[in-house]
Amino acid sequence: MTAPAYLDTPSGRRLAYHRLPGKGPGVVFLGGFMSDMEGTKARHLETWARGCGRSFLRFDYSGHGQSSGAFADGCIGDWAQDAGAALSALTEGPQVLVGSSMGGWIALLLARALPERVVGMVGIAAAPDFTEDSMWAGFARDQRAALMADGRIEIPSGYADSPYTITRRLIEEGRENLVLRDPLRLPFPVRLLQGTADEDVEMTTALRLLAHIDCADARLTLVKGADHRFSEPADLALVEQAITEILPD
Template sequence: MKKIHDTLKTANDNSIAYIYEYSPKNKHNLIWFGGLNSDMHGTKAEAISEYADLNNYNFCRFDYSGHGLSSGNFEDCNISDWLNDSINILDNICNGQQIFIGSSMGGWISLLLALKRKNRVSGLVLIAPAVDMTEILMWNNFSDNEKNTINKKGYIEIFSDDYPPYKITKNLIDDGRKYLLMNQKIPIDCPVKIIHGIEDEAVPWDLSIELTKKILSNSITQLFIKDGDHGLSRTSDLDHIFFSVEQIIKKI
């Protein structure tokens, strides 16, 4: 199986770093969508790469603009940029129908891409999907003082034990409002698997229950892991992800 490390030049002169592992003989295709402030070398992405290699599945992963090895500054980017990165990778690098595997923000991006490229998606595996995160998880949870700061300065700084300090911009919040899904039915009819940890402190697990109600597909399975956190990167968690992919493959 070939393993290509390269960059894709986009129409707006961005460079999107990606890794594409494939063989023309392989029948099934997987594409990974990471979370906010993550990169394509995270634990889950690396584990799925090994799993895909063992099972002769093509696998593509990439860094969003302002992430990892891709061009751009994180603070200048928004959901439109990251969705366009995803469209560019899908349209120009990946062949055939794909199983979209999206983690956290990548779950939201996966859904948005599935709506734009319905003929290219054969199934969705959504891991702690942070759907509408800019509104539900960010803006709605900001204090009045934080909202005033972001409106005046254009950003607020976020401090986390897991990441270096980073900025959430007004641009990100405002742009995210163009892509809100939880206020409507979501016309996706392919198989969907949702995996969420009950101990997730970043994305409440009940958001996945509400998401299930919004997606129109009749083939949706939810898995809640009682002691699972947001990362879901333990061996047992990864096995659940692999099993979900296999269940979708059986249906296509």
């Protein structure tokens, strides 16, 4: 495994990244909650970009992977800030954002904050507002009480042996970054990919996002039997196709 380079952000965090030079518009991969840049989708898309001669960036949010900080200390706003710093410092010109799960939410926040730097978006099981609409909405009364009283709770993870630590700050700060409550104009092509066997992000989330965004060129593809990882060869081919479809000529 090649050692990453590091970016020191204005907020004082140190982000690990891998950057591939090439032609633009480039592609930026935005990972999911507790995921890192060494995952199947990120590595696959880097290989694809290399074959196309296209620039590509993958990185770890603070508290994730090889970046600085503890995961439990972070929140959506921090990770969106990390992504904005990486986009600004490590890429040139407009980019296609590929957001997986939470990365889809981060991509929407970047598009809202830095619209001039985004030329297209691909959401893979995009999970906007999940801290409110999935986590908080799904917590039992005793879990909510414990979270408010103790500042954190632990919930089982379907992807690791250790549980997720969910903090009161994650939930409360997430409410400051919701994107499905107010108009959201996306003046570029958007492609959303969603598996029907996804147990973490429901199809209704993808449908709600598609209906909510103000976008002249937005499409949702439902893939029968695909799960949340969306990492089977056929799934990855669909991601490649979606990126190619929205890249400017």
